[in-house]
Amino acid sequence: MKGFSHFITGVAVSSFFPWSVNAAIEGNPLYFILGGAFGLLPDTLDFRFYRFFYKHDIYIDPDPHHPDPQKIATTLAEAVDQAHEQGRDVRIKLNTIRKGVDYWQQYSVNFDQARALHD
Numbered sequence: 001m002k003g004f005s006h007f008i009t010g011v012a013v014s015s016f017f018p019w020s021v022n023a024a025i026e027g028n029p030l031y032f033i034l035g036g037a038f039g040l041l042p043d044t045l046d047f048r049f050y051r052f053f054y055k056h057d058i059y060i061d062p063d064p065h066h067p068d069p070q071k072i073a074t075t076l077a078e079a080v081d082q083a084h085e086q087g088r089d090v091r092i093k094l095n096t097i098r099k100g101v102d103y104w105q106q107y108s109v110n111f112d113q114a115r116a117l118h119d
Helices: 003-014 018-025 029-052 068-084 115-119
Strands: 057-059 092-094
Touching: 018 029, 018 057, 018 092, 057 068
Parallel strands: 057 092
Antiparallel strands: none
């Protein structure tokens, strides 16, 4: 959802409380404004501030026109090797594939542990 829909959802939820409706009737829209602000808060924290507080070591950003699974697998394998060699956690960010303004393609990565144990 976009920020506007979060804002509208917060305003709608604030209208569930009788005291906020009574205050609005008396000319005080503060509860509706606060509801909208609190509706925006999770979106703001997740997408605006998150990137500044949580750093990743490796970013995987597939090509939107020709996503290459082998390149994703190779980068993941290099990250695992790096974590093993350095003896520390390596944080990886697997970005979704942007196909349009509002259209994103998701993908998943699976580790075949049974096969890895036999190889």
